[in-house]
Amino acid sequence: MRSSHNSGRRCHGSARVALILAAALSCGIPSEAKEMPTIADKTLVAWVYLANVDQKGGSVLTLDDLSGRFDGIVFGEISPGKWMAGSDRWQRTQRDQDAYPAETASPEVRVQMAVVYCGTEVSLYRNGEPYARYAVQSPQSFQPESAVVMGLRHLEAADRACFAGAIEDARIYNVALAPEQIAKIQPHQASDPEPLAWWSFQEGRLTDRMGAFPEALLIGGARLDSGKLFLDGEESYLVAAPEGVLSRRLSATHKTDELAGIARRHRLNLLADPQRPTYHFVAPEGLCMPFDPNGAIFWRGKYHLCYIFQDERGHCWGHASSTDLLHWRFQPAALYPAPGDVDKGAFSGNCFVNKKGEATILYHGVGAGNCIATSTEDDLIHWTKLPSNPIVPNPKEGDPN
Numbered sequence: 001m002r003s004s005h006n007s008g009r010r011c012h013g014s015a016r017v018a019l020i021l022a023a024a025l026s027c028g029i030p031s032e033a034k035e036m037p038t039i040a041d042k043t044l045v046a047w048v049y050l051a052n053v054d055q056k057g058g059s060v061l062t063l064d065d066l067s068g069r070f071d072g073i074v075f076g077e078i079s080p081g082k083w084m085a086g087s088d089r090w091q092r093t094q095r096d097q098d099a100y101p102a103e104t105a106s107p108e109v110r111v112q113m114a115v116v117y118c119g120t121e122v123s124l125y126r127n128g129e130p131y132a133r134y135a136v137q138s139p140q141s142f143q144p145e146s147a148v149v150m151g152l153r154h155l156e157a158a159d160r161a162c163f164a165g166a167i168e169d170a171r172i173y174n175v176a177l178a179p180e181q182i183a184k185i186q187p188h189q190a191s192d193p194e195p196l197a198w199w200s201f202q203e204g205r206l207t208d209r210m211g212a213f214p215e216a217l218l219i220g221g222a223r224l225d226s227g228k229l230f231l232d233g234e235e236s237y238l239v240a241a242p243e244g245v246l247s248r249r250l251s252a253t254h255k256t257d258e259l260a261g262i263a264r265r266h267r268l269n270l271l272a273d274p275q276r277p278t279y280h281f282v283a284p285e286g287l288c289m290p291f292d293p294n295g296a297i298f299w300r301g302k303y304h305l306c307y308i309f310q311d312e313r314g315h316c317w318g319h320a321s322s323t324d325l326l327h328w329r330f331q332p333a334a335l336y337p338a339p340g341d342v343d344k345g346a347f348s349g350n351c352f353v354n355k356k357g358e359a360t361i362l363y364h365g366v367g368a369g370n371c372i373a374t375s376t377e378d379d380l381i382h383w384t385k386l387p388s389n390p391i392v393p394n395p396k397e398g399d400p401n
Contacts, residue, residue, distance in 0.1 A: 036144035036212055036242045039063065039196070043173040044073050045114040046150075047187045051164035053081045053103050055233055058163030060113065061170045062086070062149040063142050066245075070154035071140055073113050075103070075163060077153070083131065085115045085122050086153055087140070092122060094134045101131065110168065112185075118176035128183030145245050148172065148197065148213050150229060151222060151237025164233025171195040172212075188227075199240075202227045206238070213240035281328060283318055285309040295319075295334065295351035299359050300378050306334050306361075308347065313337055315345030315366055321379065334383050335363060335373060342389050343368040369393040 046060040055076055062072030074086030079097040087093045105111050114125040120139055124131040149155060150170060151162045169187035174196040185191045188200050197212040204224050206216045220236035222229065229238060239246070276282055281293075288309040294317060295306030303325055306317040317335035320328040335346040343365025354360040358374040361383060365371035369390030373383040 036146075037174060037196075038144065039142040039146070039172075039174045040139065041118050041174070041176040042071075042142075042196075043114060043116045043175065043177040043182070044071070044171075045112065045173070045177075045182065045185060045195075046073055046170040047110055047112050047168040048163075049107055049110055049166040049168070049228075050075070050103065050105055051107055051166075051233065053105070055161075055164050056080065057153055057157075057159060057161030058151060058231075058233065059086055059153045060150060060163050060165075060167055061172070062152075062154050063172065064147045064149050064154045065140075065142050066145065066147055066155065068154075068156050069140055070149075071115070071117065071142075072149070072153060073115050074153055077161070083113055083124060083126065085124060085132075088154070091138065092117075092136045092140060094122075094132060097132075099132070101126070107165065110187075112182075112187075114177070114182045116176050116182070123179075125179060125182050128179070130179065144242060147239055147241040147245065148208075149237060149239050150199075151219075151231040152235070152239075155239065160235050162233050162235055162237055163231050166228040166230050167199075168201065168228050170199045172197040197240075199229070199238075200227070201229050208240060212242065214243050215246045216240040217246065279326065281305060281320065281325075283307045283309060284330060285311070285318065287311075288318075290348075292348055294349050294363070295361055297351040297353070297359060299353075299380060302379070304351070304359075304380055306351070309333075313345075315347060317346045317349075317361075317363070319380070331379065331381055334380070335361065335385075337366075341365075341385060343371055343385075346371075365390055367394070 044061045048060045057074065057077040059072040059074045062070050064070040069088045071092060072086040074084050076082060077086060078084060078095065079100060081102040082097055082100040083103065084097060085093055112127050116123040117139060120135050120137065121133065122136055123133045147155065150167055153161060172195060173193065175193060188202060195210060198209045200209060201224055206218065206224060207214055217239050219239065221232045221234060222236040222238055231237060288307060290308065293305055293307050295304070297304050303322045304319065306319050309316055309318045314337045316333045319331040319334040321331060322328045337343060337345045345366040347364040347366055349361055349363030351359060351361050358376050359380055361373045363371055370392035371385060371389040372391055373385045375383045
């Protein structure tokens with residue numbers, strides 16, 4: 001292993017791994033793992049097949065310090081159809097990419113991409129030919145407890161954009177390679193200098209051949225086949241780390257990160273909808289027929305609003321509360337079909353305060369008739385359906401009008 005000619009600065013982060021557990025598959029670890037150096041000057045190289053040139057924001061090879069900082073070979077994040085050196089908040093990324101050549105390779109054509117970090121200079125090469133070169137103010141060093149990601153741009157990427165295609169070979173050199181050295185490197189063949197880390201994916205092997213990142217996980221639909229890592233672009237990726245780094249973090253991050261990831265993806269989907277109102281109340285569920293608000297009431301200092309939505313239970317009344325009619329807190333469903341209920345769900349209705357001082361919902365119970373539910377709680381979380389429901393049954397066939 002060759003060392004970098006720059007010592008680099010040691011970084012210490014919180015080592016938080018985000019969203020790496022939903023469909024994790026652990027693989028074998030080499031018996032002799034290398035002691036990881038701090039990585040300053042470096043070269044990232046990958047041989048890839050793009051599923052399409054319209055994809056945006058995935059990475060074929062990323063170094064991630066587990067604290068939000070990363071360097072990687074990213075496709076189409078800023079300029080559609082173009083490669084770039086991705087980084088946290090584009091700190092080491094050239095924003096003006098007008099001069100970058102657009103990628104034209106079909107899915108059957110293999111492309112070699114390399115990014116070289118030498119001091120404050122960043123250079124990109126496509127199939128051994130210069131692609132882009134520029135200077136940065138502050139190069140990024142990576143401490144021994146860093147991870148490698150293929151597919152996802154980096155582990156805390158908010159958009160969760162992933163590369164779609166196949167990776168045949170990927171390497172990290174902890175030295176800035178010269179252009180002629182990059183041009184000579186061939187997939188599945190050893191090189192001089194030897195890489196710090198090397199994934200050739202031959203014989204179904206997922207782990208780093210050099211032993212620098214011996215722990216590896218496949219996420220989502222990522223799979224190995226015919227000597228390649230296939231990624232479908234749907235949150236499928238590979239993550240690898242030095243020995244013990246992932247295993248020390250799995251149990252602590254699983255539940256929190258899985259739920260946080262679900263919330264993040266849902267929020268991004270809502271923000272990406274140009275037709276979604278910003279200030280008007282909008283139900284968060286996707287299916288809310290027949291799209292009418294119900295059960296509006298001012299109760300003990302708060303406004304409450306219900307709305308019909310559909311889930312696996314059937315027709316339900318969603319519930320939101322607000323103190324100013326602008327900021328809303330979504331509560332558990334107020335009405336939904338439960339075992340033993342006479343109704344099979346709730347259709348339209350209203351809400352008022354009855355003579356007993358109870359908040360009262362009058363609604364049409366599906367398959368039953370008009371029904372009533374009451375609550376006296378401050379936040380109106382739990383509602384009790386009257387045992388005498390339906391108070392006005394649906395007419396039966398043959399009944400007079």
